[in-house]
Amino acid sequence: MSPKNEWEREQERVDGVIEDIEQKIEGIEDRAGDVKEEVIGLRETFWEDVTVNIDEPDDIMETYNSLRQQAELLGERERSHKHVYDQLKTLRRMKHSPYFGRVDFTEDNGHETDQVYIGISSLMDRNDENFLVYDWRAPISSLYYDYSPGPAEYETPEGTIEGNMDVKRQYIIRQGQIKGMFDTGITIGDELLQEVLGGHANTQMKSIVATIQKEQNQIIRYDERPYLVVQGVAGSGKTSAALQRVAYLLYQYRTKITADQMMLFSPNPMFNSYVANVLPELGEENIEQTTFQEYMAYRLESRLHFEDAYDQLEYLLTADQTDAYKTRLESVQYKATLQFKHDVDEYAESLSKDGLVFKNIKFRGSTIVSKKNIYDYFYNLDPFISMPNKLEMVNEWLIQQVEAYEKKERSKEWVDEEIELLGKEELLKIHQKLQAGYRGNSETFDDAVLERRLLSKAIVKKYTKPIKRKIEELKFLNMKAIYTALFHSETGLSEKATKVTRENIESGNLFYEDVTPFLYLEDLIKGTHVYNHIRYLFIDEAQDYSPFQFAFLKKLFPYSRMTILGDYNQAIYAHTLHAPSLLSEDLYKEERAEYMTLLRSYRSTRQIIEFTKGMIPGGEAIEPFNREGSLPSVIRTDDQNVHQATLIKELYRLGEKKYDTIAIICKTAEESREAYELLTSCDIPVRLMDKDTYTFTKGILVIPVYLAKGIEFDAVVLYNASDKNYQHQLDRKLFYTACTRAMHELTLMTMEEPSRFIQEISSDSYTYK
Ligand SMILES: Nc1ncnc2c1ncn2[C@@H]1O[C@H](COP(=O)(O)OP(=O)(O)OP(=O)(O)O)[C@@H](O)[C@H]1O
Numbered sequence: 196m197s198p199k200n201e202w203e204r205e206q207e208r209v210d211g212v213i214e215d216i217e218q219k220i221e222g223i224e225d226r227a228g229d230v231k232e233e234v235i236g237l238r239e240t241f242w243e244d245v246t247v248n249i250d251e252p253d254d255i256m257e258t259y260n261s262l263r264q265q266a267e268l269l270g271e272r273e274r275s276h277k278h279v280y281d282q283l284k285t286l287r288r289m290k291h292s293p294y295f296g297r298v299d300f301t302e303d304n305g306h307e308t309d310q311v312y313i314g315i316s317s318l319m320d321r322n323d324e325n326f327l328v329y330d331w332r333a334p335i336s337s338l339y340y341d342y343s344p345g346p347a348e349y350e351t352p353e354g355t356i357e358g359n360m361d362v363k364r365q366y367i368i369r370q371g372q373i374k375g376m377f378d379t380g381i382t383i384g385d386e387l388l389q390e391v392l393g394g395h396a397n398t399q400m401k402s403i404v405a406t407i408q409k410e411q412n413q414i415i416r417y418d419e420r421p422y423l424v425v426q427g428v429a430g431s432g433k434t435s436a437a438l439q440r441v442a443y444l445l446y447q448y449r450t451k452i453t454a455d456q457m458m459l460f461s462p463n464p465m466f467n468s469y470v471a472n473v474l475p476e477l478g479e480e481n482i483e484q485t486t487f488q489e490y491m492a493y494r495l496e497s498r499l500h501f502e503d504a505y506d507q508l509e510y511l512l513t514a515d516q517t518d519a520y521k522t523r524l525e526s527v528q529y530k531a532t533l534q535f536k537h538d539v540d541e542y543a544e545s546l547s548k549d550g551l552v553f554k555n556i557k558f559r560g561s562t563i564v565s566k567k568n569i570y571d572y573f574y575n576l577d578p579f580i581s582m583p584n585k586l587e588m589v590n591e592w593l594i595q596q597v598e599a600y601e602k603k604e605r606s607k608e609w610v611d612e613e614i615e616l617l618g619k620e621e622l623l624k625i626h627q628k629l630q631a632g633y634r635g636n637s638e639t640f641d642d643a644v645l646e647r648r649l650l651s652k653a654i655v656k657k658y659t660k661p662i663k664r665k666i667e668e669l670k671f672l673n674m675k676a677i678y679t680a681l682f683h684s685e686t687g688l689s690e691k692a693t694k695v696t697r698e699n700i701e702s703g704n705l706f707y708e709d710v711t712p713f714l715y716l717e718d719l720i721k722g723t724h725v726y727n728h729i730r731y732l733f734i735d736e737a738q739d740y741s742p743f744q745f746a747f748l749k750k751l752f753p754y755s756r757m758t759i760l761g762d763y764n765q766a767i768y769a770h771t772l773h774a775p776s777l778l779s780e781d782l783y784k785e786e787r788a789e790y791m792t793l794l795r796s797y798r799s800t801r802q803i804i805e806f807t808k809g810m811i812p813g814g815e816a817i818e819p820f821n822r823e824g825s826l827p828s829v830i831r832t833d834d835q836n837v838h839q840a841t842l843i844k845e846l847y848r849l850g851e852k853k854y855d856t857i858a859i860i861c862k863t864a865e866e867s868r869e870a871y872e873l874l875t876s877c878d879i880p881v882r883l884m885d886k887d888t889y890t891f892t893k894g895i896l897v898i899p900v901y902l903a904k905g906i907e908f909d910a911v912v913l914y915n916a917s918d919k920n921y922q923h924q925l926d927r928k929l930f931y932t933a934c935t936r937a938m939h940e941l942t943l944m945t946m947e948e949p950s951r952f953i954q955e956i957s958s959d960s961y962t963y964k
Contacts, residue, residue, distance in 0.1 A: 200709055205366070208374050212312075212327050213371050215320055227279045230945065233484045240422065245943070269398055270328065277475045285316045285478040292368040294328045295405035296310045296339045299362040300347065302623050308361060313339050315404060323739050331404045332446040339363065340412035345378075365405070392797055392822055395855040396909045396938050398891055399472040402442075403435045411436045414441050414758075414791055422788035424737075425760040428817045429807070429935035430798025433760040434905060437733050438473040442672055442760060444731060445479050454480040458729050458755075460748075461486055462736040469906055482733075487744065490602075491710050494724070499675060499705045499713075504739075504768065505864070505886045507707035511769045511925070512863050519695075520561050523706075524769060526692040530708040531741030531770035533540040538686040539712055543719040545684075547582050551720070552676040556593060557608070563600045566592060569671060583722025586669055593666045601659050605651040613654045614647070625653050669721050675700060677720070729755045736904055737761035737777035741770045745777050763813045765932045767901055769925060771939060796935075798907050800824030802960070807934045809956035810927065827934075827941035828962045838946050839873055845912060845942055846879060846895060854909035859897045860933040861914045862921070870914045871897045897950050900933045911937035914944060919951035 205669040294314035297949050310330055313336045318328040329336050334351045338360055347360040365387050367375035377386050388406050407415065414436040417423050427433040441457060454474075459482055461467055467484045474481050481649070488503055495501055507527070529535055551573060553566040571594060578587045604610065617625070665671070682688070682697045699706055705713060718724050732752050734740065738761035740748075748757075761778050763771075775781045780790060794816055796804050801819040806827045808814035830845070832838040841861075849857050859874075861867040864885060871883040874897070884891065884898040891906070897914075913933055921930045930952050934941055943953065943961075955962070 198494070202373065202376060203584070209293060209371060209373060212318070213290055214289045215288050215327060215476070216293065216318065218321055219318075220283065220290070220509040223279055223283050223286070227283060255756075277644060277777075277914060281478065286318075287317065287477075287934030289314060289318065289328070289476075293372055294365055295368070296336075297362065297364045297366070298338050298360050300335070300338060300358050300360050302356060302358040305358065305739060311335055314404075315476075319476075329849060330446065331407075332443045337412065337416065340407050341409055341427055346858075367724075376484060376488070381657065387605075388797070388820065389822060392820065392938075395853075396907050398469070398856065398893060400434070400438075400470045402439065402473050402476045403432065404439060404477065407436075407439060408432070408795065410791070410793055410795070411439075414793075415440045417789065420787040420789045422783055422786045423756075423758045423791065424757070424778060424780075424783065424788055425791045425793065426795050427760065427762055429762055429765060429931070430796040430804075430907070431761070431762075431793035432797055433793065433939075434470060434735055435473075436793075437735055437758060437760055438470060439477070441482055441733065442474060442477045442479045445693065452730055454482045456728055457482040457731040457733070459484045459733040459735065460490075460754075461889050462739065463886070463902055464489070464889045465884070465891055465902060466735075466905045484918045487740070491714065494714050495705070495710065499700075500703055501705040501710055502707045503886070504575035504707050505899075505901060508768060509865065510862050512929075513865060522689070522691045522695055525689060526696060527708045527769045528772065529686075529688050529692070530712055531743050532687075533742045533746065534687050535712065536746050538940070539681065539716050540719070542681050542684055543582075543716060546720060547578070549657055550680060551676070552673040552680065554671050554673050556597065556666070556671060558597075558600065558604070558659065563662075564596050566673075569593070581722070582720055586672070586721060589671070590666055590669065593671065595665055597659055597666065601655045605648070610654050614650050619652075620838070625650060643663075653940045669723075672720065674713070674717055674720075678709070678716055680710075681716070711744050711747050713739070715743070715750070718747075718750060721951050724751060726752050727754055731755060732757045734759045734777065735761070736765070738763050738766035738771060739768050740777045741768075742775055742777075742782055745782060752893065764814075765904070765935075766928050767932060772924060785849075794818050798938055799935065799941075800939060802826050803907050803937050806941070806956060806960045808929060809960060810931045810934070810952045824939050826960065826962050827937075827943065828964065829943045829945070829953055830964050831947075831949065832943050834946065838944065839877070842912065842914075843874070843877060845876075846945070849910045849912075849940060849942075852910075852940075854892045856891075856902060856908040857895045857912070858936060859895065859909045859912045859914050860903055860936065862926075862929060864899050866915060866920075867897050867899050900929045903936050904932060907936050907938050909938055910940040910942070912942045912944060915946070916950050916953065917945040917947040918950045918954075919947055920945075921952055926950075927952055 197286040209532050230774055292314075294312040298311050298313070299308050300311060312327065313331050314328040315326070315331060317326060317330040317333065319325065320327050331339075334349050335356075338347050341349075342363070344360050344363050346357070348355050348357040350356075363379050365377045365379055366373055367373075367387060367390065374384065375390070376631055391403075391406055411432050414423065414425055417440075425433055425436070427436075441454075443460075444452060444457070445454060461470070461484055467486070471481060485598065491501070492503075511520075511524065511527070519602070549962065553573070555562045555566050556564040556569075563896075569589060573585055573589050576588060577810055580588070586885045631958075679700045682700075686693065688696070694710065696706070700709070729752050732748070732755040734748070734757065737759045759777050761776070763776055763778050780788075791952055795818045797820045799807070799819075800822050802824050804817060804819035808817040808819075827959040830841055832841050846857065846859075859870055859881070861870055867883060867885070871881060874881045874895075877894065881895045881897050883894050884902055886902065888902075896908075911934065913930075916930075921927070930950060934943075943949070949963075
C-alpha cells in the first residue's frame with residue numbers, strides 16, 4: 196500500500212462521514228427545537244387541558260383520568276426530548292472523532308470483504324441503509340479487540356461467524372483530521388497506548404474504548420456465571436474495565452436493563468467524582484455509586500456514634516502495640532470472618548424464642564405500652580411465624596394501642612392549653628383541613644363542641660404522629676441492647692475482646708468492625724432492606740471487604756449479578772490480614788463464579804513497575820507496559836530542615852516538568868497534616884485531602900494512602916519512606932499502594948533508614964541519594 200494515498204483515502208472517508216454527521220445534527224436540531232417547544236408548551240398549559248371536578252365520585256374519576264392522560268403525554272414528550280438531546284450529544288462528539296478503529300473481515304464462504312469502522316456509537320448513512328460506523332459494543336466489533344489479522348470469529352445471537360481478518364487499523368482523529376494511523380498486530384496499538392498513557396494524569400478518568408486490550412475485553416463482555424471475580428495488579432485497568440462493562444451491558448440489554456438497575460460500590464467519595472465522567476463520555480447515564488461507608492451511615496442514622504473505616508485504620512496504624520491494641524486487632528479480625536457470621540446467625544435464631552429487647556412506647560412522659568408488654572405480646576405469638584412477620588403484627592397492635600390512647604388523651608387539660616395557644620395561621624390551617632374532611636356531613640362545623648372535639652383530635656394526632664412513624668419503622672426494638680447481648684452469649688471472641696466490645700457499645704459507640712454485624716443482625720430480625728431491583732452490582736477495590744461484609748452484601752442484593760474487582764496486594768485494612776478477601780476462590784464455593792486475572796500494568800512507566808513489583812510476593816508475574824521513564828529515586832536526608840528543603844526542591848523540579856497532579860502521599864491523616872503544615876509554612880501552594888474531600892483538583896496535593904486508592908497522579912512523592920514508618924505486614928500493602936499511584940515519576944523521601952520494602956528490591960531499579 197502506498198501510505199500517502201491510503202492516508203488521503205482515509206481522510207476523504209472521514210470527511211464524508213463528518214458531512215453525514217453534520218447533516219444529521221442539523222435535522223435533529225430542528226426536531227429537538229420542536230420537541231422542546233412542545234414540552235414547554237405542555238408544561239405551561241398542563242392545567243388548562245385537564246378537567247378538574249371533584250364534586251361527585253364519577254367526576255373525581257374523570258379528573259383523575261384526565262390528569263393521568265395529560266401527565267403521560269408530558270412524560271412521553273419529555274422522554275423523547277431527552278432521547279433527541281442524547282443523540283445530539285453523541286453526534287457532536289463523533290463529529291470530532293467519528294471512529295478509532297477498522298477491521299476488514301471476510302466471512303468464510305463469503306465473497307465480499309466488509310470494512311467495519313468502529314466508534315463510540317453506531318452511525319448509519321444519510322439514507323439509513325448502511326453502517327458508516329459500528330458501536331464498539333456491537334458483536335462484530337469484538338473482532339477488533341480479540342484478534343490480530345488472520346482467522347477470526349465473533350459471536351452473534353444467531354451463532355458464531357467465522358472468517359478472516361485482513362486488516363486491523365487504528366486511527367487518532369482529532370477535530371476531524373487524522374493525526375495518526377497504524378496497522379496493528381495482536382495487541383491494540385502500542386503506538387496509540389503510548390500516546391494515551393504518556394499524557395498527563397487527569398482529575399477525571401477517561402474511557403479506554405479505543406485501546407481496550409484483549410484480556411480486558413473478556414471482562415467487559417463476560418456474560419455467563421452470575422459472579423465475575425477479577426484479580427488485577429495495580430494499574431491493570433480493573434476500574435476502567437468495570438466502567439466499560441457497565442456501558443457494554445447497558446447496550447447489550449438496552450431493552451431490559453436501565454442504569455438505575457446497576458450500582459457501584461467504590462472505595463471513597465473522591466473516587467466517585469474521579470470516575471463520574473466515563474459513562475457520560477460513552478453516551479450512557481451514570482449508575483448509582485456509593486461507598487460501603489456511606490451506606491452504613493445511611494443505615495445507622497444517628498442511632499449510635501460509629502467509627503468509620505478510616506478512623507479504624509488510623510488507630511491501627513498509629514497506636515502503640517500494647518495489649519489493648521492486640522485485643523482490638525483480634526476483635527477486628529474475628530468480626531470479619533464467616534465464623535462470626537455463624538455466631539450471629541445462631542444468636543438471631545435463639546432470639547425467635549427469647550432475648551429480644553424492646554423499648555417503652557411513651558407519650559409526654561407516660562408509658563403507653565411497656566417494653567414488658569411488648570415482649571409478652573411478641574413471644575405469645577405463634578412460634579412458627581417468622582420474626583419479621585411477628586414484628587409486623589406487633590407493629591399493627593402497637594398502632595392500635597396508640598390510637599386507643601389518643602382518644603383518652605383528647606380530653607386532657609394540656610390539649611385545651613395547646614388549643615388556646617394555637618396561632619391564627621395554624622388554626623386556619625386546621626380549620627381548612629377539618630372542613631374539607633367534613634364536607635357533606637350533616638353536622639355543621641360552627642358547633643363549638645364539635646370544634647373542640649375536632650381540634651383536640653388534630654392536636655393529639657400531631658403529637659402521636661412521630662411515635663407512630665417510629666413504630667412503623669420498628670424502632671420499638673432496642674437494637675443496641677440486642678446487639679450488646681450477643682456479647683453475653685458464646686462467640687469465638689476472647690473474653691477481653693468481648694468485654695471491650697460491650698463497654699464500647701454501652702457508651703453509645705460502635706467500632707467499625709461492629710457496624711456490619713450490627714446491621715446484618717438487624718436485617719435478620721426485621722427482615723428489611725433488600726434491593727430487589729438491582730440486577731448488576733460492581734464492587735471495586737474488593738480486597739478491602741471482609742467475608743462477613745460480602746455475606747451482608749449478598750443478602751442486600753439477592754437478585755444481582757456481581758462483578759468483583761480488586762488486588763490482594765492492595766488490601767490495606769486490618770481485617771484482611773490472614774483472612775480470605777472477596778477475591779479468594781474459597782468464598783465462592785456455593786456460587787457459580789468465573790475468575791479472571793490481569794497481570795499487565797498500564798498506569799506507570801516500566802521503571803516504576805519494575806521497582807514496585809519487587810515489593811510484593813509473586814510480583815515477578817507483573818508485566819509492565821513498555822513505557823519508558825526515569826528510575827524512581829530514594830532520597831535520604833539527615834534532619835528535618837534538610838528534609839524540608841529537599842522536599843521543596845523536589846516539588847520545584849517536578850513543577851518544572853509541568854505535571855498536572857503531584858501527590859505527596861503519607862501513611863496517615865496525622866502525617867498528612869504534618870506534611871501540609873510544613874509546606875504551607877514555606878508558602879508552597881498545596882491542598883490537604885481528607886476523608887471529607889469529595890473532589891480533587893490539579894496541583895500539589897497531600898493525601899493519606901487510603902484516600903489515594905484507585906486514583907493516579909503524574910508524580911508521587913512518598914513523604915516518609917523510613918523503615919520505622921513502613922515495616923509491618925499491613926504497611927507493605929500500604930507502601931505498595933502508595934507507590935503504584937505514580938504514572939511518570941516516583942520519589943521516596945526518608946530521614947532515617949529506608950523501609951525494608953525498599954531494601955528488598957534490587958538496587959538497580961532505583962537511584963539512592
Ligand atoms: N486498555 C487501556 N487503554 C488505555 N489506558 C488504559 C487501558 N487500561 C488501563 N489504562 C489506564 O491505566 C490506568 C490504570 O487503570 P485503572 O485505574 O482502571 O486500573 P486499576 O487496575 O483499577 O488500578 P488500581 O488497582 O491500581 O487502582 C488508567 O489511567 C487507565 O486509563
